[in-house]
Amino acid sequence: MNVRPEPVEGTETVEERPSAVDLKSEYESSGVKDVLQELDRELIGLKPVKKRIRETAALLLVERARKRMGLNHRTPTLHMSFTGNPGTGKTTVAMKMANLLHRLGYIRKGHLVSVTRDDLVGQYIGHTAPKTKEILKKAMGGVLFIDEAYYLYRPENERDYGQEAIEILLQVMENQRDDLVVIMAGYGDRMDRFFASNPGFRSRIAHHIDFPDYENDELLRIAEIMLSEQSYHFSDEARNVFADYIEARRNQPHFANARSVRNALDRARLRQANRIFENSDGPLDASALSQIGAEDIRASRVFDASQEPGSAS
Amino acid sequence: MRITQGTFSFLPDLTDDQIRAQVQYCIDNCWAVSIEFTDDPHPRNTYWDMFGHPMFDNPDAAAVMMELTACRKAYGNRYIRIVAFDSTHGWESVRLSFLVNRPENEPGFRMERTEHRGRAQRYSIRPYSSDRPAGERYA
Numbered sequence: 433m434n435v436r437p438e439p440v441e442g443t444e445t446v447e448e449r450p451s452a453v454d455l456k457s458e459y460e461s462s463g464v465k466d467v468l469q470e471l472d473r474e475l476i477g478l479k480p481v482k483k484r485i486r487e488t489a490a491l492l493l494v495e496r497a498r499k500r501m502g503l504n505h506r507t508p509t510l511h512m513s514f515t516g517n518p519g520t521g522k523t524t525v526a527m528k529m530a531n532l533l534h535r536l537g538y539i540r541k542g543h544l545v546s547v548t549r550d551d552l553v554g555q556y557i558g559h560t561a562p563k564t565k566e567i568l569k570k571a572m573g574g575v576l577f578i579d580e581a582y583y584l585y586r587p588e589n590e591r592d593y594g595q596e597a598i599e600i601l602l603q604v605m606e607n608q609r610d611d612l613v614v615i616m617a618g619y620g621d622r623m624d625r626f627f628a629s630n631p632g633f634r635s636r637i638a639h640h641i642d643f644p645d646y647e648n649d650e651l652l653r654i655a656e657i658m659l660s661e662q663s664y665h666f667s668d669e670a671r672n673v674f675a676d677y678i679e680a681r682r683n684q685p686h687f688a689n690a691r692s693v694r695n696a697l698d699r700a701r702l703r704q705a706n707r708i709f710e711n712s713d714g715p716l717d718a719s720a721l722s723q724i725g726a727e728d729i730r731a732s733r734v735f736d737a738s739q740e741p742g743s744a745s
Numbered sequence: 746m747r748i749t750q751g752t753f754s755f756l757p758d759l760t761d762d763q764i765r766a767q768v769q770y771c772i773d774n775c776w777a778v779s780i781e782f783t784d785d786p787h788p789r790n791t792y793w794d795m796f797g798h799p800m801f802d803n804p805d806a807a808a809v810m811m812e813l814t815a816c817r818k819a820y821g822n823r824y825i826r827i828v829a830f831d832s833t834h835g836w837e838s839v840r841l842s843f844l845v846n847r848p849e850n851e852p853g854f855r856m857e858r859t860e861h862r863g864r865a866q867r868y869s870i871r872p873y874s875s876d877r878p879a880g881e882r883y884a
Contacts, residue, residue, distance in 0.1 A: 574805070610807075
């Protein structure tokens with residue numbers, strides 16, 4: 433514009449600079465405490481992940497306090513990569529992370545846009561850039577979660593359009609760090625290879641968080657929480673059988689931690705419904721309708737397969 | 746001659762921060778924000794070209810600002826305005842629009858007098874810039 437007037441006074445309120453900051457009260461008043469407690473309460477296990485998030489939250493809180501005090505500060509790079517096997521809670525944690533960053537004021541809206549390669553990469557020349565930009569625009573002010581990010585890069589095809597999406601992503605990740613946070617997720621080894629062949633990403637991502645597999649007893653606790661959310665519960669025997677189930681399932685292919693547990697529970701509910709439908713000859717009370725019995729789980733194919741190794745599940 | 750039109754026509758040109766705040770207001774009201782440009786400054790010119798798509802589902806003004814930067818890069822020497830469209834039943838129309846970019850030089854308008862029947866005179870205005878073909882007017 434040729435006529436660029438003086439900026440109008442008062443558009444940016446100059447906050448009064450405090451002489452001291454109480455981090456404890458800051459921690460409570462900003463709502464960070466609630467998010468972290470929620471994280472502890474709702475997510476079973478994942479100790480290293482929770483520790484990293486706690487550390488990140490502390491860093492951001494201190495950084496914000498420094499900014500208030502007028503100390504030299506730079507907006508920290510917040511892009512992250514979550515690596516881990518399927519079903520280890522990457523998406524769930526990403527949602528909590530968006531909430532946390534929003535509470536701390538590092539992102540303005542706090543919504544999560546979850547995408548995969550198909551949402552970013554087009555099918556013909558000139559299709560990719562607008563598609564990627566559209567997604568980026570949608571994610572502005574929030575968190576862009578790219579699941580299975582390594583699919584963006586296909587080394588076997590040098591004319592793959594994924595490269596175009598990567599370039600646009602890198603540009604926005606660098607230039608608009610205030611506007612959005614990118615979280616990339618995927619299996620550990622494949623993400624390592626992805627970062628090795630795209631060094632631009634590695635240097636722009638500050639936080640690499642590794643999600644460990646769940647222990648058997650953690651998975652059992654997760655199963656119980658999932659059931660209670662749907663007003664179901666195990667009978668005592670069923671709980672023991674399910675513990676055996678988890679152990680057997682782990683040794684079979686395509687084991688996906690909590691996701692496998694959820695699928696197993698869905699199938700158990702189906703069997704339970706069938707069982708009470710076929711056997712019932714009278715009124716049923718609420719506890720009969722909401723109890724998963726041992727026979728509902730024992731009918732699973734996982735047990736057949738574990739007895740005769742080699743057969744598919 | 747500095748051309749004004751739209752919602753904030755009586756104010757000096759908005760700064761980028763002010764534009765961002767206005768856009769965020771539009772988004773918070775669930776209006777679809779889009780960017781339009783033209784090089785025909787005539788006040789009766791209602792058909793401007795749209796830059797990109799109308800933005801229906803972007804919760805943050807940063808997206809519009811990104812498009813605006815791209816538009817200024819491509820058409821920095823034309824008029825650019827931001828238009829907020831309200832799709833609610835009964836409105837289905839533009840609720841707010843304002844200029845966010847103008848050419849370096851705005852030559853203004855020539856007034857033309859035409860003799861009419863019975864010594865009457867008719868007046869019309871014609872922008873000096875429209876003497877040149879579209880696309881070359883502010884080069």
